[in-house]
Amino acid sequence: MSKISVNGKAQEVEGSISIAELIKLNNVAQPSMVSIQLNGQFVNRDDFETTTVSDGDELDFLYFMGGGQANP
Amino acid sequence: MDFTEEQIQRYSRHILLQDVGVEGQEKISNGKVLIVGAGGLGAPIALYLAAAGVGTIGIIDGDVVDLSNLQRQVIHFTPDINKPKVISAKEKINLINPDVKVVTYHKLLTAENALEIINDYDFIVDGTDNFPVKFLINDACVIAKKPFSHGGILRFDGQTLTYVPGSACYRCLFHSPPPPNAVPTCSQAGVLGAIAGMLGTIQAAEVLKYLTGVGDLLTNRLLTFNAKTMEFRTVHTKHNDNCPVCGNHPTVTGLVDYEQAVCDIESHRKSK
Numbered sequence: 001m002s003k004i005s006v007n008g009k010a011q012e013v014e015g016s017i018s019i020a021e022l023i024k025l026n027n028v029a030q031p032s033m034v035s036i037q038l039n040g041q042f043v044n045r046d047d048f049e050t051t052t053v054s055d056g057d058e059l060d061f062l063y064f065m066g067g068g069q070a071n072p
Numbered sequence: 073m074d075f076t077e078e079q080i081q082r083y084s085r086h087i088l089l090q091d092v093g094v095e096g097q098e099k100i101s102n103g104k105v106l107i108v109g110a111g112g113l114g115a116p117i118a119l120y121l122a123a124a125g126v127g128t129i130g131i132i133d134g135d136v137v138d139l140s141n142l143q144r145q146v147i148h149f150t151p152d153i154n155k156p157k158v159i160s161a162k163e164k165i166n167l168i169n170p171d172v173k174v175v176t177y178h179k180l181l182t183a184e185n186a187l188e189i190i191n192d193y194d195f196i197v198d199g200t201d202n203f204p205v206k207f208l209i210n211d212a213c214v215i216a217k218k219p220f221s222h223g224g225i226l227r228f229d230g231q232t233l234t235y236v237p238g239s240a241c242y243r244c245l246f247h248s249p250p251p252p253n254a255v256p257t258c259s260q261a262g263v264l265g266a267i268a269g270m271l272g273t274i275q276a277a278e279v280l281k282y283l284t285g286v287g288d289l290l291t292n293r294l295l296t297f298n299a300k301t302m303e304f305r306t307v308h309t310k311h312n313d314n315c316p317v318c319g320n321h322p323t324v325t326g327l328v329d330y331e332q333a334v335c336d337i338e339s340h341r342k343s344k
Binding site: 044 | 247310
């Protein structure tokens with residue numbers, strides 16, 4: 001088991017899983033809409049499958065968010 | 073700048089602040105700020121910047137006031153329905169504070185006009201809800217080396233960051249616009265009205281901090297909150313070397329109008 005944190009909250013995951021798998025585990029509704037920071041570094045979307053997380057890693061899931069005015 | 077007796081009284085609560093004082097108020101009064109979008113975020117931003125006495129406030133918005141706007145766009149009143157939002161906003165700003173010069177642009181911000189318009193301002197505030205314009209504001213400000221505040225709200229959530237040249241830009245975090253309609257806008261998914269005020273006033277405070285030089289701006293940080301839990305979180309970020317506009321090998325070197333703008337506007341107009 002690896003102890004990691006996702007958006008500041010502790011989480012335990014099996015061994016070393018990929019960021020793509022972690023996104024699934026966290027039930028992200030639209031995986032293409034999340035930006036991921038691993039220990040303070042942004043991970044390229046193309047590397048989500050190949051980048052693995054390990055014990056002690058801190059991840060931030062950042063989501064696109066709209067705004068106030070639909071048609072400025 | 074010499075303040076009149078009336079101005080000293082009007083701005084007394086700023087002048088009393090040790091960090092602001094007469095000097096800081098002068099900086100605010102000399103400030104030129106462009107607000108993109110006179111909607112949910114633009115409304116509180118414009119109201120507070122007007123009250124604070126920002127010298128010149130530019131507002132760009134191509135829309136007219138709709139009944140469904142009034143739940144959160146607090147600068148527009150019921151009699152303003154069908155009036156251009158920039159005119160409605162200008163009228164309120166002038167009523168709050170006749171010192172403020174208001175410049176209105178009843179049009180869309182586009183790749184063609186963005187650099188020319190932002191050139192006249194010290195600080196740009198993003199009060200839009202569609203991603204093409206958010207990326208356009210980011211790219212234009214990075215290219216023109218202008219500071220700006222990004223703001224986004226949806227349902228019960230809000231997020232904001234401040235950019236100054238050299239700090240992490242919006243694209244450092246969010247590489248490129250999402251596919252059209254992949255991310256819902258407020259007009260599709262809804263938004264709790266009060267969070268527009270929560271986020272907009274944070275953006276307005278950032279503008280005043282920038283103009284006066286007081287405190288630490290929300291640079292290299294993304295502030296997010298959720299109104300259901302009322303938890304706020306700050307994610308520390310940094311400049312991304314792979315950023316397409318401010319990274320080591322930029323691929324975005326000019327401005328583009330992304331397709332989604334048209335889709336959004338079409339669906340918005342049809343829904344009326």
